[in-house]
Amino acid sequence: MRAVVRDPYGPVDVLRIDNIEPPVPGSGEVVVRVEAASLNMADLDHLLGRPRASRVATGLFRPTNRRVGIDVAGTVEQVGPDVSSLRVGDRVWADLFDSGHGALADRVCVLASALSPLPDDVSFDAAATAPHSGSLALQCLRAVGPIRPGERVLINGAGGCVGPFAVQIAKLRGAQVTAIDHGDKLDFLRDLGADEVIDYTREDFTRGARRFDVVLDIADTRSVFALRRPLAPGGRYVLIARRIGSFAAMTLLGPLVGRLTGTRMGTFFWQPNQRADLDELAGLLASGEVVPRIDRRYGLDDTIEAFRRLESGAARGKILVLP
Ligand SMILES: NC(=O)c1ccc[n+]([C@@H]2O[C@H](COP(=O)([O-])OP(=O)(O)OC[C@H]3O[C@@H](n4cnc5c(N)ncnc54)[C@H](OP(=O)(O)O)[C@@H]3O)[C@@H](O)[C@H]2O)c1
Incomplete structure (x- = not known):
């Protein structure tokens, strides 16, 4: 074979x-x-x-x-x-x-x-x-706790493998989704259901005036100190770490910075191939809620x-x- x-x-x-x-x-x-x-x-x-x-x-x-x-x-x-x-x-x-x-x-x-x-x-x-990317999306959404309808959710790096699942599932839960990626992918992000889109090559979301209740960070490009800025009071930030360094920094510093700024910041321990995740994804795919x-x-x-x-x-x- x-x-x-x-x-x-x-x-x-x-x-x-x-x-x-x-x-x-x-x-x-x-x-x-x-x-x-x-x-x-x-x-x-x-x-x-x-x-x-x-x-x-x-x-x-x-x-x-x-x-x-x-x-x-x-x-x-x-x-x-x-x-x-x-x-x-x-x-x-x-x-x-x-x-x-x-x-x-x-x-x-x-x-x-x-x-x-x-x-x-x-x-x-x-x-x-879906098994790898869809599970990562489910697990990082779980890590920020239940999303309440109308919450402002920012998804940084939304145009790759994980992002399309995260955008669709966050929308299903009633979030107002802002999706960030390269300018070439903005139409794709809108098509996924994002309410607003940001081109990371033109706008730095950590410097703008907009605040978010939840930030899912798939791109993993900024420091924990920069990432505290776009969070609204009581906001939750979770990182899908790409690098061991950023995983360590967020694990060690995230909770501290979160406590000092009245937010919750951290990462999560990914568990691959969980039966419960695959069953949930199967339901979402079968119903057409996630395309x-x-x-x-x-x-x-x-x-x-x-x-x-x-x-x-x-x-x-x-x-x-x-x-
Ligand atoms: N922490 C863990 O336990 C764990 C477990 C499994 C996987 N992972 C990692 O998690 C990641 C999963 O993400 P993925 O598969 O969706 O990655 P991906 O397909 O590479 O998507 C990332 C997206 O972010 C965009 N991007 C690049 N730079 C950006 C910036 N500065 N601001 C905003 N967006 C930016 C990329 O666009 P461009 O095309 O312009 O670059 C791309 O569309 C992988 O890197 C994987 O290795 C972590």
Whole structure:
């Protein structure tokens, strides 16, 4: 079977399509036929071995895992011993971030416990967009506590992978959403339902007069001291950290700055592939309350091109790879 693999850490050019032995499921495992996978920034980080500190776990000099791809939706094709929760033909989905990666392949062998059932009324394409990015959006929204109707919610870096989920879910909860991203993406943000949009290349939201009840920060580009300014009294700020440094700074300083300024500032501990999150996302996708944004579809043989598009920042929504 075909699988996207890499041997060294490095940019997209390290990827290649390999013909590998079809997997045989061991105890507790199943083989999933991949119907759709999607790309995430986390896949790029996985390729590059970024941040460097993560290589302690993933291989200091060379990656210990050659396989690539975390978001997967597919059909159970084989069931190993000691699996009672799944049967051949079941529709499933997952974020394989901590389950061995490998979604970019014809098939992937994975512990049955890592898979959630995918309802019939959610297409494979729609499902593949959501496990990683949709869960991050749900978890960061949860971290700021319940959103009350009419609250002013600012989403910084709303035009990437996570933002489209965050914008739509915040709107569903009755928020007045302001979305920030590059000027080229403002129409996309409006189309997602954002009430107001800001071009980060023209306006610094930490310097303006506008105040927000909630700030979800996906871009992670400003210091904790700058980020206190756009918060209204009692406002809540949460960071999806991209860098270990900003995670540490926000964890240590956020609560202190928050206490001094009458706000709540912090980050959260992401938990990948939570069944409850996937069930909630399945409901939102099935009902049409959240519309998956699909930028382009690529075949497995064009995965490198798909990664280049992800890297370019030109995508409007998720990039799918369909084996
Ligand atoms: N903390 C954790 O536990 C955890 C867990 C998983 C993932 N992550 C990280 O969380 C991030 C998830 O975000 P994502 O996948 O949505 O990223 P993404 O696709 O890169 O989206 C980020 C968006 O922010 C925009 N942006 C860049 N600079 C900006 C600025 N100065 N102000 C406002 N927006 C700006 C980007 O636009 P341009 O195209 O113009 O650059 C892009 O549209 C990833 O980096 C991932 O590695 C964190």
